[in-house]
Amino acid sequence: DQQVKQNSPSLSVQEGRISILNCDYTNSMFDYFLWYKKYPAEGPTFLISISSIKDKNEDGRFTVFLNKSAKHLSLHIVPSQPGDSAVYFCAASALYNFNKFYFGSGTKLNVKP
Amino acid sequence: GAVVSQHPSRVICKSGTSVKIECRSLDFQATTMFWYRQFPKQSLMLMATSNEGSKATYEQGVEKDKFLINHASLTLSTLTVTSAHPEDSSFYICSARDYWLNGTSTDTQYFGPGTRLTVL
Numbered sequence: 580d581q582q583v584k585q586n587s588p589s590l591s592v593q594e595g596r597i598s599i600l601n602c603d604y605t606n607s608m609f610d611y612f613l614w615y616k617k618y619p620a621e622g623p624t625f626l627i628s629i630s631s632i633k634d635k636n637e638d639g640r641f642t643v644f645l646n647k648s649a650k651h652l653s654l655h656i657v658p659s660q661p662g663d664s665a666v667y668f669c670a671a672s673a674l675y676n677f678n679k680f681y682f683g684s685g686t687k688l689n690v691k692p
Numbered sequence: 693g694a695v696v697s698q699h700p701s702r703v704i705c706k707s708g709t710s711v712k713i714e715c716r717s718l719d720f721q722a723t724t725m726f727w728y729r730q731f732p733k734q735s736l737m738l739m740a741t742s743n744e745g746s747k748a749t750y751e752q753g754v755e756k757d758k759f760l761i762n763h764a765s766l767t768l769s770t771l772t773v774t775s776a777h778p779e780d781s782s783f784y785i786c787s788a789r790d791y792w793l794n795g796t797s798t799d800t801q802y803f804g805p806g807t808r809l810t811v812l
Contacts, residue, residue, distance in 0.1 A: 615803070620783070620806065620808065621805050621806060622696070622698070622785045622786075622787075622803035622804045622805045622806045623736070623803045624803070625800050625801070625802060625803075628800060668736065679738065679741070680726075680738070680801055682735050682736045682738075683735060684734065684735040685735055
């Protein structure tokens with residue numbers, strides 16, 4: 580039962596342009612969302628998070644948008660850099676089950692020079 | 693801050709042997725640590741939740757006698773793959789939960805670098 584979905588397995592973007600990675604969830608109880616970046620053979624690195632009381636959170640080049648009515652969140656990276664090439668996972672958790680983070684299947688981003 | 697280490701980074705062993713993987717939170721205390729497994733080109737699969745001083749909570753389908761978890765202190769959790777077989781070969785990743793980061797309330801899992809296990 581995939582409660583967090585990333586429907587695009589890959590995305591290719593030109594350097595300097597905006598990268599938009601999307602994530603959908605099905606559980607309306609989710610109220611905390613995170614994005615992680617992962618290089619091959621390494622553990623995921625935390626990027627940015629957002630709680631359900633907000634609809635936007637920004638940190639440098641990274642902005643996460645949350646649309647609760649659509650159960651959709653997105654990560655915007657602008658401007659994209661070749662070093663951003665990695666697999667990006669979104670994750671969600673719910674207050675009633677705070678110990679469990681549900682991860683999407685990941686989107687592989689390729690930023691072309 | 694919020695650094696998590698894992699040891700070893702990779703291990704190759706013979707079928708039937710047991711392998712222990714350590715996960716440490718280096719600059720914070722983690723009452724909760726998690727163990728994940730990742731197959732090639734797939735997402736992270738949560739295996740178990742490890743709480744300091746109590747028994748681990750295993751996800752459905754994960755054999756607790758096969759994957760022994762010990763969380764003896766606030767900075768260390770270990771995963772032991774007992775009687776390893778080739779199908780146990782995978783990338784194992786731990787994470788530690790931190791509620792505070794730089795004085796700000798948060799709730800984030802910080803991941804270790806992973807351990808590549810190859811069972812011959």
